[in-house]
Amino acid sequence: NSKVIQTPRYLVKGQGQKAKMRCIPEKGHPVVFWYQQNKNNEFKFLINFQNQEVLQQIDMTEKRFSAECPSNSPCSLEIQSSEAGDSALYLCASARDWEYEQYFGPGTRLTVL
Amino acid sequence: QQKVQQSPESLSVPEGGMASLNCTSSDRNFQYFWWYRQHSGEGPKALMSIFSDGDKKEGRFTAHLNKASLHVSLHIRDSQPSDSALYFCAASEPNSGTYQRFGTGTKLQVVP
Numbered sequence: 001n002s003k004v005i006q007t008p009r010y011l012v013k014g015q016g017q018k019a020k021m022r023c024i025p026e027k028g029h030p031v032v033f034w035y036q037q038n039k040n041n042e043f044k045f046l047i048n049f050q051n052q053e054v055l056q057q058i059d060m061t062e063k064r065f066s067a068e069c070p071s072n073s074p075c076s077l078e079i080q081s082s083e084a085g086d087s088a089l090y091l092c093a094s095a096r097d098w099e100y101e102q103y104f105g106p107g108t109r110l111t112v113l
Numbered sequence: 114q115q116k117v118q119q120s121p122e123s124l125s126v127p128e129g130g131m132a133s134l135n136c137t138s139s140d141r142n143f144q145y146f147w148w149y150r151q152h153s154g155e156g157p158k159a160l161m162s163i164f165s166d167g168d169k170k171e172g173r174f175t176a177h178l179n180k181a182s183l184h185v186s187l188h189i190r191d192s193q194p195s196d197s198a199l200y201f202c203a204a205s206e207p208n209s210g211t212y213q214r215f216g217t218g219t220k221l222q223v224v225p
Contacts, residue, residue, distance in 0.1 A: 004156070033212060041151075041199060043215035055210040091156050098209045099164075101147060104156030 003027070006092050006105035013082045013112050021108040022074040023092030031098060032069050034077050037089040037107070049075070082112040116140045117204050117216035125222045132192050134219045136202030138183040143204035146178060146185045147213060151199040160187070164207075192223045
């Protein structure tokens, strides 16, 4: 079973508020991904890291989203000013390397009122 | 446009039956494929990966890849009610630093 831990499981914010969620990757996995899964179950890649370094991120992430994966601390994803369209399940995944399977956490379900 | 398409959108099979799921990529750079399963309220869990043409079998699950047609399939034999879930195909380029593109998903229901 995956040991990727995500907190909180549920997050409710008002529009314009900051929303922060955390992820502890599986031990020994230097590669971390954040995805957004909407109510239609569609996945959107947000950002990925290798050993704390950002490798890829989409435009949306560059503008209102910030993320980091410091050594010896949980990874985090923060939305600076939440919008209704940000309501979704945010999934963190980690992997041993790029060509290996990704291990997902249970997700943080964000609701923006 | 979605680069990884799955069919059917939903599928119902009887317990003990065979479930067949399909996935097609529109990007010839995608060489690596995975199948994931997601139960309600959980994150996806990887079932298997397939990188070479042909079949790959793991227990009740068999994946088939045809790189020429950019098509990958997943066959579940002896389907169980616990197999009822969302199934996602994911594809990526064979490069470091890239991410997996997830398909549109197939909802499988196994009827007892």
